[in-house]
Amino acid sequence: MRFFNCLKLAAGVGGLLLAVAPPSEARTRKGEKFLKEGQIAESKRNFDLALELYEKAVGEDPLDAAYQLAVRRVRFQAGQVRVEAGLKLREQGDLEGAAREFRKAYAIDPSSAIAASELKRTLAAIEAARRQAGEQAQADVNDARKNLEARLQSMLPIPELKPLNRRISTLKMNNQPAKVLFDTLGKIAGLNVIWDPEYQSTGKNYSIDLTNSTLDQALEHLSVLTKTYWKPISPNTIFLTNDNVTKRRDHEDMVVKTYYLKNLTTPQELQEIATILRTMTDIRRVFPYASQNVLMVRGEVDKVALADKIIADLDKPKGEVVIDVIVMEANRSRTRDLAATFVSGGQNGLRLPVSFAPRTELGTVGGSSTSSTSDTTTTTSTSTSTATAGAVRLSRLGDIRAEDFAVAIPNALLQALMSDRGTRVLQSPQIRATHAAKSSLKIGDRYPYATGSFQPGVGAIGVSPLVSTQFQFADVGVNVDIEPTVHGADEVTMKIEIDISNIRDRIDVGGLAQPVIGQRKFSHVVRLRSGEVSILGGLRQDQDTRSVSGTPGVGNLPVLRRIFSGESIEKSQGELLIALVPHVVRVPEITDLNLRGIAAGTDATVKLSYASKPDPGPEPSAEKPVPEPPKTAAPPVPGAAPAPPGPPPGLQPVPIVGIPGLPAAPAGVRPPAPRLQFSPGVSAVKLSGAVTASIEASSVSDLAAAPLRIKWDPKVLRLTEVTRGSLLDQGGQQAIFTRNIRNDEGEASIVLNRTPGTPGASGSGPLVNLVFQAVGKGSTQVTVLDLQLKDSRQQPIETAAPVWTVNVE
Template sequence: QDYKTQKITVELNDVTLREALNTVALQTKTFWSVVSSNTILVAADTTSKRKEMENTVMKTFYLKNVSAPSELQEAATTLKSILDVNRIQLIPNQNALILRGTTDQMVLAQKLITDLDKPKPEVVIDIAILQVSRARLRTLGVSPPTSANVVMVPGTSTGNGGTGGSPNGSFTINSLRNLTANNFQVSIPGASLSYLMSDSDTKLIQNPEIRALDNEKATLKIGDRVPIATGSFGAAGGLGGVSALVNTQFQYLDVGVNIDITPRVHAEGEVTLKMTLEVSSVSGTQNIGGISQPVIGQRRIEHETRLRDGEVNLVGGILEDTESNSLSGYPWLTRIPILKYLFGQEAKDRRENEIIFAITPHIIRAQEVTDDNLRLVDLGRGSSVSVGHTDPRDGATSKGLMDQSAANKGQGRTQGQRTTAPNASPSRSVEAPKTPAQMPVPTATATPVRPATASLQQSNPAVPAAAPPANAPPPRPVVQADISPPPRASLQAENFAMRPQPHEEDIPPVHPASQAQSSPAAASADKTSVRAVKRPAAAPASTEQCPTGTHLVGTENGVINCSFD
């Protein structure tokens, strides 16, 4: 009701019906919508009008490769931002999305879900851990005594001036005059000779495998869980000491081999690995607050690298080499070569420890990207979504009747050969085929448009027109738009044809070129000229059902007389 008609002049060459309607709608700032098989509705292109007049459908999409509700929410967010769809409902327990919108939005939503709902790439990571330890100890020499003990032993007094002492066995001042060697006892510790050498080798090889999904963290722990006491400490009676733990609690620490890896699969068989490798062990104990606490020795690597499939990478070789020398004996004498082993002892201790990590990724499931995923999709102009429909049936053409130009419809077909009709619109229910008497005839006020087909005599003048049956209705002319020659542009007649109106008088056909020569005023007209053109009688309608099940089947030079979808 609020739409105002206007006159425009356009020139279209070798375009489809859909392209022609879109061009006219773009020039007039309108949009068109299919109402029925032979009727379209045109309105002003506004947001309110589109919401009011566009047909909406509902569809449920089931995602096959969703493993967490967050992934389902991410897919819903993507559809909302791309399609501008507000009516969307998530069903997490079934991994489903329910959408309501236009048919074009549903088609694009199906493509997006097909592109995104793919199984995640998967990687198997071989980890080789080599730990080699070697300890060599040598002890050579004499361990001499380093101390002596002298004790005075009291003697017994004799008449001839021998050693004397008090009767109770103690020394007196007078007895000091009679001291002899027998009154002293010296004790010297014994010396020890050491000639010892030890050499030990230890090799530890671990080869675990981790299978992880793309961008998912995988953890491997091999070893023990050591308890560690935790709590608060307090002073013991103000003496500065440390009391026992108050409210003692224990937590467990993983000791051994701990591996955390997060893979990221790229194209062309490459993988990025973000990993944390740790090798730890209990190296000793320490008394804290009266409780023996373990001392943990740790070797840790945090690394990120990008590798090809099957490429081996040495993440890091941790080499620890400890050497200690000790010398004990008499001063200066231990510096004499060779003789130093008689007056002292020398000990050498050397320990070597090496750890090597070898990482090898193997891609067992790569990222699936097909040509359909990379194909561009034409969404029309503006904020509205408009996607061209295709026929999914085997052998069908890639374009519907609205997307086929009149110039190429007769190519590659012989007389009587049938072309494939388009599918019915997904927004309408499929109706039963109608007989010729049941087919609706559009009125003059409507704008029914369908692809024009060349008549039998125009495409092949040597073939006469088929005679209508006795009970067939009289032939009816078709109102056909004419085109004026340059320089004034007008709408071409080959792309459009209105349905014939009943009981109209036959009018001789007028060719566009002859009309331009006989009517020069038509070139200066501001609107498209319309002339009635007589079309030869069509062949009788066939009783065969249309492939789509919604249109009447009739042959004109082998073309199905079906209206567009």
């Protein structure tokens, strides 16, 4: 029996355990499925999918060691794959992609030290790249700014002609077409002439005869004569076409210019100048920039040049004046009071009031009166009673006697008082004002005064029953308003308003103490010289006041009036003077250039003409004094010719003056012939070295032009530099110097000319300095070809051509 009980107990415990325990076979089957699928993905190296499947298997059975080992193994491999992918991307330069891969690797395997270190290294590289990109961008901005500045500085203005000869001494041509005239003038002046391919000739021939004219004048004469428009396109080239509206619009150069005006004070002045430019110069594109006082202009060359003249005339500093305002005021008051009289009730004279003071026996009756007041707002009432004393019954009137009345005895006054008061006020404010601008000066105080009041018309809760009073302020003191107009350096017209006020008294108006303001105001327009004193206004006031008080009748008697009356005499004097003294401290800088009129072309075309540059005159030559003959004649030399007789007694020998600029030759000695030579004559230089030489002129007289053509072997020498010598720069005149080096041909053309109209150079010195570089070995000669030296009269100077030998080692 006991055995069966034990068996039943064991069966019950086993059944309970089976009921509580989860289904082991189902769990193992699902986890095994995830494990197998993960192994398949791992074999295909899809570690991300394998890790996901292994983690699901661990979720089915977290205590299974096989599942845990698989997760740890694949997590390491998946993180390593991400790290390798990030390294490849970084090597390819994709730092952002590498950083993403390293972040994924670190997220998969947080224990991976290599993923953390590579991520940190990549982020540092990204930051460095960003910083370098920012620096590069800033460098690019700086380079762009420098390039812009370089472009701005390289922008060229309108070309200006720089011909070889600016003065045309003589030009006479008869019955020639326009092209021949201009081409001939260009050759004389050393200019290139370019014609418009669409130029239409009129078919007429013209004659011209110019003497002692400048190049600009000659071009203008020809353009007017042939109706041709010309303009410079380079320093030595001019362009010509027909002179009509279409061609001018197509070929006339435009100029953009910015004017920074310095003396404007209001935007209205800038607009006025812009309007003047549009009206006077016909420039359509004029744009003001008021905040900087700037005018931007785009127009033709002559129109913009005319705008230069107009702005120079208008942009002048305004005149200024300093004005001394002198306000002088003197007041004097004298008072004398004399009195010997009776005083009753505080006043001079007799005042004897008789009061009723009844005796007790009269039996006065006391009475009372009652008055009441009520307030409708607060519903309160007040009652007062007043007793009436001194009332006598009518039945007792007969008992009234003299002792029932009382009288007050007056006092006596003896007074002798004198006062003397004087006041002097001097105000001298100074104000500085600009031409046509109003300036104000206020010295004093601002006093308030009531201008009105109001009270709410509806009484309600929350509305104040008080009266609101409005106040304004009055300037009390010295107020000066001046608007000057400066006329030149010593005169000024002033529109002046001067207000001098003070508080004289205060009166009660509606319960408010209002000031009584005394005012003296002057309005004036006056024209004065600088430093001249002008008295604008003066006021003199004398006031005498005499008052007598005392007993009438007796106070009018000749002797007794001194006893029964008092006399008060008051004398007051006042003087006010206002003066102005202007001082002109600045005037507009108007020069003769601003007042001078200029030629501005015709109604259809604006054309300005410029004066030619003055030609420097020849240097004054110092005349050497002729030595005086000795007083004692030397004995004749045997065999010598007898000396010529001297001048008659009393006559001085006339000195012979030589030609200016030419050295005087000794008598009987022939001057040496002019010649050219290289210095040195023979030179030696090593390969790739530099060698220099000078072409010097000796014993030349009145040398004005020296065109040269130099020839050398280009296989041995190369000309690197040609500079002007000092011979033709005599007298401070800079010679005209041009050069054309052709190293491939082994030639160079050099032109040296003195300024037309000046005397030539005399003496000895270098003409040009040459610098060669040795490019090949051997010996060569440098020769001068086409040598044509000329004097100031364009006459040739005969000389031999020099030769220079150079040996290259």
